[in-house]
Amino acid sequence: MRRMFEFFAVIPIGLFPVVFIQAQTTRAHPSEPAPIRVLLVDGQSGGIYHNWRLTTPVLREELEETGLFQVTVMTAPPGDGNFSDFKPKLSNYQVIVLNYDSPDWPEEQRSQFERFVNNGGGLVVVHAADNAFPNWRAYNLMIGIGGWRGRNEQAGPHWYFKEGKLVSDTAPGLAGNHGNRLPFQIVTRQPEHPIMRGLPPVWMHVADELYDSLRGPGENMTVLATAHSDPKNKGTGHDEPVLMALRYGKGRVFHTTLGHDVAALSCVGFITTFQRGTEWAATGKVTQSAYSGEVGRRFR
Numbered sequence: 001m002r003r004m005f006e007f008f009a010v011i012p013i014g015l016f017p018v019v020f021i022q023a024q025t026t027r028a029h030p031s032e033p034a035p036i037r038v039l040l041v042d043g044q045s046g047g048i049y050h051n052w053r054l055t056t057p058v059l060r061e062e063l064e065e066t067g068l069f070q071v072t073v074m075t076a077p078p079g080d081g082n083f084s085d086f087k088p089k090l091s092n093y094q095v096i097v098l099n100y101d102s103p104d105w106p107e108e109q110r111s112q113f114e115r116f117v118n119n120g121g122g123l124v125v126v127h128a129a130d131n132a133f134p135n136w137r138a139y140n141l142m143i144g145i146g147g148w149r150g151r152n153e154q155a156g157p158h159w160y161f162k163e164g165k166l167v168s169d170t171a172p173g174l175a176g177n178h179g180n181r182l183p184f185q186i187v188t189r190q191p192e193h194p195i196m197r198g199l200p201p202v203w204m205h206v207a208d209e210l211y212d213s214l215r216g217p218g219e220n221m222t223v224l225a226t227a228h229s230d231p232k233n234k235g236t237g238h239d240e241p242v243l244m245a246l247r248y249g250k251g252r253v254f255h256t257t258l259g260h261d262v263a264a265l266s267c268v269g270f271i272t273t274f275q276r277g278t279e280w281a282a283t284g285k286v287t288q289s290a291y292s293g294e295v296g297r298r299f300r
Contacts (some may be wrong), residue, residue: 034280035070038063039093043076045101050128050260052099058265059099059126059274066275066288079104089233090115095122095282098129103149105133114138117247122281126274127259130214131176142248143255145216145241147176156216160238161189161226168218173281175215179233181207181260186242186269190224192246194286195254195276211257212240220247225273243273245280254281 011120040060042052058072063069072093076086079102090096090112105113117123125143132147133139145159155175157168188201205227212229213236225243229235246253254277259265265274 014017034069036095036099036279037093037160038069038071038095038278038282039088039090040071040073040097040099041076041088042073042099043102045099045128050101054262055259055265056099058262059259062271063097063278066103068275068279068288076102078102083109089276090121091273093121093242095124095278097124097126097278098132099126101128101132103133104135110136110138110264115250117142117253118216120250122277122278122283123248123251123253124206124274124281125253125255127209127257129254130211130257136247141219142244142246142251142253143216144218144221144244144253145175145214145255147211147214151175151215153215156218158213158215159218159221159223160212160236160240161223162238164239166223173213175213176211177213177234177236178209178211179230179235181209181264182233183207184210184227184230186225187239188225190222190245193224194284195243195245195273195280196224197286198289199272203269204257205258205269206264206267208258208267209260210235210252211242212236212238214241214257238272252281252284254278 040056042056045052060071060073063071067175074088077083083106085175109233123142130143130146131148134151140146152174153172157170159166159168183204183206186203186205188196188199190196210227210229222245223241224245227242228240229238231237242257244255246255256273256277258270264270279288
């Protein structure tokens with residue numbers, strides 16, 4: 001199925017255009033003979049707060065519509081569930097996309113997952129998947145920062161941008177917070193990274209949860225984009241990471257805090273960075289252009 005994208009507002013702010021984008025214009029890419037093999041894992045995700053039954057089909061479609069990916073979906077049990085039937089052969093895939101938030105996994109699944117990423121497999125962490133596995137050190141190294149599920153200063157510093165630089169704040173406090181779901185600006189911090197190359201310096205994201213106060217080791221982490229957490233909306237007043245690229249062993253990780261619901265997933269900014277981030281995590285390259293569709297409309 002082909003998704004449509006359309007821009008509906010361009011708001012000049014300072015020297016940079018801020019593009020407010022909502023999914024509606026055709027996006028298509030030529031098929032490749034050997035598609036990238038993706039395992040999309042869903043299941044438990046924040047109880048009633050994150051409806052993976054609705055969001056997984058959208059994530060799958062957004063990857064498959066490019067012609068670059070072949071997606072297999074597997075639903076994992078809750079952390080305290082029966083894992084006897086959940087034994088994916090990870091070596092069959094190039095990248096794992098997590099739309100899943102569990103407090104824990106059995107040792108066998110954790111070890112297999114660690115080996116996959118450490119040996120060069122790709123990982124994409126979407127929104128509440130960075131709430132998962134608070135006590136699994138390797139996972140927290142993979143994602144850089146996370147929130148909720150009891151995380152606090154012991155999980156690592158609070159990372160944010162201050163005066164254009166990434167800083168770590170070791171002050172005590174709980175990890176994970178967001179205000180009401182409102183539109184917000186996203187600022188590109190690494191314009192030459194393959195995922196971000198050719199995208200606007202500033203753009204508007206549709207109404208979504210803007211995660212703040214995320215904590216973690218922050219090792220081997222490059223913050224690709226931030227968003228300002230407005231104190232008027234229960235925020236920190238800091239520029240919080242929303243898109244990150246990380247390394248774990250030989251593996252590449254793309255972490256996006258965006259994508260609470262179907263509306264947020266349907267923003268062309270999310271779609272473009274998700275598609276590009278998944279390709280980069282799998283291959284280390286991005287072949288997808290900054291164009292939003294075959295009609296020739298640019299993302300910016």
